[in-house]
Amino acid sequence: MSVQLLTLALGFAQLCVLLAMVFCVIRLLRGPTAQDRILALDSLWMAAMLFILLLGIGFASTVYFEAALLIALTGFVSSIALAKFLMRGEVIE
């Protein structure tokens, strides 16, 4: 009983996060301005991190946790660098 419930809920959550990633990609390709694209890219990173967390739940393994942490880290740094670039036109001042 609880196994089916958990499998169903996990599948639903994974489907939702995948759809969210698809939306982010559409916005990334369509976005009229550069800041829209960067926002979509940052959201895509975050959704990818959530998806890897869900994979970790599915396989009941803690290995995925490190991957999620690394994705959050690199996503943060790259988003900051891109936003900084937009603001002034150079990354390092």
Place this chain on the structure above:
Amino acid sequence: MSNSMMSGMHDMSLWLAVPVSLLLVLGGLITLTGALGLLRLPNFYQRIHGPAVYITVGTGCFLIASMLYSSVALQRPIVHELLITGFVILTAPVVSMMLMRAAVYRDLRKGNTDNTPGDAYKFPREH
């Protein structure tokens, strides 16, 4: 009985399975709604509020579900998800602030440049 896509979820008492499932479903719905906002709101200043929903609340739901589930499945307390929570809480606001400022400065530069930032910016116009 343990079936399908995954290597098989662990069996656990219904008292724990129901909250975990509820958190998973809620987090999924919130993530979907936030991304939908990113997709269909009309301009950047509104779009930035869409992902903010799932970056805080969706992540929170999934992390609590993950903590509960892994602690039971691996039969030892798993709390390292708190690290991701703390990290996201510290970094996501910085990203949205930098993006917002970049957008505001770009629009100020593009529009009338004599508009000092002192007067609260007006630009969310449709396009």
Place this chain on the structure above:
Amino acid sequence: MKRWLPTPLMSLALWLLWLMLNQSLAPVHVLFGGLLAVAVPLLVAPLRPTPVRVSRPLVAIRLLFYSLVEILRSSFNVCMLILFSKKGLNSKFIRIPLDLRDPHGLAILACIINSTPGTVWVEIIPDSHDLALHVFDLHDTQWWIDMIKGKLEQPLIEIFEQETA
């Protein structure tokens, strides 16, 4: 004590971080984490611009709970607006005069405001102490000003600016 542990809270946070990363309480991790917790704050001490002094833990806990409730409530609101709003939303920039001066307090205020869906901190407008804030669906400017000044800024002033007040 004062010499080796100048910032006990940061040392504790580092120690916990090390233990959580390694997911164990084995003596080697406890010892090495303790070593890091002593060494890192001493090494980065020249980098910290101003010493921070935190008081009133009770006020901090109440602020934490209030902002948690506020995050949940406004995320529900934003979800409903995204899903069911037919007409255009009234998204606006508003100005809020701030009394808080402590940089750490301002950083925490920015974190809380940006973590709350529906509001994004833009900047503190140069040459003034006004905060420019973007609100997703604005009905009542005065309500936002009262909420941020009363519920968020006041506790932060109590926490961070105790000795000057």
